Amino acid sequence: MNNLLNLLNRDRFNCCSKATTVGLAHQARSQGFDPELILMTPRRLEFTTIVPRPLAETWAFFSRPENLEKLTPPEVSFDIKSPVAGVEMYEGMIIQYRVSPFAGIGIDWVTEITKIVHHDHFIDDQRVGPFALWHHQHWFKDLGDGRTEMTDILHYQAPLGPLGTIADWLFVRKQVEGIFEAREDAIKLVF
Numbered sequence: 001m002n003n004l005l006n007l008l009n010r011d012r013f014n015c016c017s018k019a020t021t022v023g024l025a026h027q028a029r030s031q032g033f034d035p036e037l038i039l040m041t042p043r044r045l046e047f048t049t050i051v052p053r054p055l056a057e058t059w060a061f062f063s064r065p066e067n068l069e070k071l072t073p074p075e076v077s078f079d080i081k082s083p084v085a086g087v088e089m090y091e092g093m094i095i096q097y098r099v100s101p102f103a104g105i106g107i108d109w110v111t112e113i114t115k116i117v118h119h120d121h122f123i124d125d126q127r128v129g130p131f132a133l134w135h136h137q138h139w140f141k142d143l144g145d146g147r148t149e150m151t152d153i154l155h156y157q158a159p160l161g162p163l164g165t166i167a168d169w170l171f172v173r174k175q176v177e178g179i180f181e182a183r184e185d186a187i188k189l190v191f
Helices: 001-011 020-032 034-038 055-062 064-069 161-190
Strands: 043-051 094-102 105-119 121-128 134-142 147-159
Touching: 043 161, 055 147, 055 161, 121 161, 147 161
Parallel strands: none
Antiparallel strands: 043 147, 094 105, 105 121, 121 134, 134 147
């Protein structure tokens, strides 16, 4: 453990160059540590769901931010603070939430809709919130038989540097995956 702490302390703020990153990864690996724990790389998750509705109907539902509450598990205590009821999203839209992902601890979360290609995809990026990085792509594909394939591609990174990376390994990733799994179940109930 001391070797890991020495690696973290020595090069913690010098991981900007590729040579330093590769060298640090090699040192970590040679001492039996997972380099991702040290390099704090963003995670990529992908989820695909078949929605039993045509593309236009699916898009109409998912392009209204107030519907997000219907798809989020109750244990997250997801509460939209922005006046979004009845408003279709638009590029530049800022949405404020309050979430309680851990033991009832409330956290403010602000996202921006940064890109929309109508009936194809939209992207939301965290501006303020619990993650160091949150970049969420929502892709929609018409399957031609009254069904829509919806694919979420999420890039995220836990906060707090190496401690956040360890937290991600221990529980954050599982919780994020659990939210998307619960959302798939909610989609089956809504549609």
